[in-house]
Amino acid sequence: MKNAHARWVIWSSLFVGLILYVAPLPLSWRWFRPELPLLVLFYWNLALPHRVGIFSAAVTGLTLDIINGSAVGALGFGAVISTLFILLNYQRIRQFDTVLQSVAMGLLVGLALIIERWLHGFLGMAGTGLGFIYSLPATILFWPLVRNSLRGLRRYYEVE
Amino acid sequence: MLVVLALCLSALFVFRENPRIAPLRTIMIDATATVYEIAVAPRDAWRGLTGYFQSRRALQEENGRLRQENLVMQGQAQRLVSVLAENSRYRALLNSSELIEGDVIVAEIISVSADPVRHLLVLDKGSDQGVANGQALLGAAGLMGQVVTTGATTSRAMLITDSTHAVPVQVVRSGVRALVAGVGDIDQLIVRHLAATTDIRIGDVLVTSGLGGRFPPGYPVATVTDIYIAPGAAFATVTAVPLAHLDRGRHVLIAQYAAADATVTP
Numbered sequence: 001m002k003n004a005h006a007r008w009v010i011w012s013s014l015f016v017g018l019i020l021y022v023a024p025l026p027l028s029w030r031w032f033r034p035e036l037p038l039l040v041l042f043y044w045n046l047a048l049p050h051r052v053g054i055f056s057a058a059v060t061g062l063t064l065d066i067i068n069g070s071a072v073g074a075l076g077f078g079a080v081i082s083t084l085f086i087l088l089n090y091q092r093i094r095q096f097d098t099v100l101q102s103v104a105m106g107l108l109v110g111l112a113l114i115i116e117r118w119l120h121g122f123l124g125m126a127g128t129g130l131g132f133i134y135s136l137p138a139t140i141l142f143w144p145l146v147r148n149s150l151r152g153l154r155r156y157y158e159v160e
Numbered sequence: 161m162l163v164v165l166a167l168c169l170s171a172l173f174v175f176r177e178n179p180r181i182a183p184l185r186t187i188m189i190d191a192t193a194t195v196y197e198i199a200v201a202p203r204d205a206w207r208g209l210t211g212y213f214q215s216r217r218a219l220q221e222e223n224g225r226l227r228q229e230n231l232v233m234q235g236q237a238q239r240l241v242s243v244l245a246e247n248s249r250y251r252a253l254l255n256s257s258e259l260i261e262g263d264v265i266v267a268e269i270i271s272v273s274a275d276p277v278r279h280l281l282v283l284d285k286g287s288d289q290g291v292a293n294g295q296a297l298l299g300a301a302g303l304m305g306q307v308v309t310t311g312a313t314t315s316r317a318m319l320i321t322d323s324t325h326a327v328p329v330q331v332v333r334s335g336v337r338a339l340v341a342g343v344g345d346i347d348q349l350i351v352r353h354l355a356a357t358t359d360i361r362i363g364d365v366l367v368t369s370g371l372g373g374r375f376p377p378g379y380p381v382a383t384v385t386d387i388y389i390a391p392g393a394a395f396a397t398v399t400a401v402p403l404a405h406l407d408r409g410r411h412v413l414i415a416q417y418a419a420a421d422a423t424v425t426p
């Protein structure tokens with residue numbers, strides 16, 4: 001036993017996801033940027049639903065809001081809703097095969113983003129259209145990679 | 161869970177315009193800039209390394225080229241002084257307000273905002289250096305955008321191509337005034353609310369008109385690329401390309417501009 005629960009692995013993986021998310025890309029490539037922090041969050045929701053839940057989702061979402069310069073709380077709200085969905089269905093989602101699971105994750109990320117845009121519209125911030133769905137294919141493609149690497153980390157550090 | 165959701169919702173309203181938490185907002189903006197700085201650290205390290213090993217000859221060549229450029233610019237600046245003086249005399253003759261040109265701050269672009277539908281830049285100068293919300297962002301070739309949030313040592317600027325941004329402009333050739341809005345596309349702008357009979361042609365250069373008092377007048381913004389007049393429609397659909405290289409370059413100018421009559425209230 002190295003560390004009681006090795007919870008630092010969870011938080012540092014979220015932080016690394018955040019750093020990779022803001023890593024510089026040419027402006028015209030930005031459509032292919034996966035929503036990495038949300039994927040990392042959803043992985044931990046699936047793997048350790050008793051450990052990473054609503055509160056972590058709110059913290060991640062609020063951080064993303066601040067990073068993106070959008071209304072603070074919008075994506076926080078969206079991430080909490082998506083996480084709630086995972087917490088209620090994690091046993092089922094775990095049984096999905098890779099393709100179905102990736103699509104499910106893409107839909108959940110899309111749900112969080114749609115709620116964010118909806119709250120933006122609600123606040124009177126001008127709508128940016130449906131542009132955000134362009135990032136979903138990349139998000140779906142990245143899910144197996146994120147899942148497998150985080151699973152390796154979780155087993156190596158015995159995160160519980 | 162409901163508590164967390166309610167907290168998120170209340171944060172939406174508290175963080176928007178509440179002056180009491182302005183210091184907190186400043187801290188948050190600077191903290192996010194740190195995240196961006198960590199993310200670009202490998203790139204900057206690589207640039208530093210390649211810069212360090214750049215050959216002496218390449219540097220000398222660049223220096224010579226910059227000297228020449230500087231000489232040409234200085235020559236032009238001398239003419240500019242006399243032209244400015246002449247211009248202000250004409251303005252005095254016309255009884256129009258004299259334009260006050262403020263200083264400019266050179267800022268470096270730390271990063272581009274990660275959110276793909278918003279066109280935001282993270283800059284390395286903040287309120288400590290005199291940056292304030294609403295100041296215009298200028299590139300070498302034209303207007304780039306404006307500062308939207310200011311931290312103590314960093315700030316964020318919205319590009320003119322952001323779909324929530326608009327600039328009052330004027331057609332250089334005919335003097336027609338219009339609004340140029342972004343559509344969320346880095347190389348496209350749309351000229352809004354132009355009547356179908358307006359005198360505008362493909363290739364026309366649009367410059368800031370200075371109306372609204374936010375942008376300094378006379379800076380090039382875009383060139384008109386396409387005009388479509390639908391039969392029966394009241395407005396023409398006019399698209400333009402931004403003149404500034406929005407996705408290139410590392411340095412920008414932040415213009416501290418105040419129109420002479422900016423204090424006049426309606």
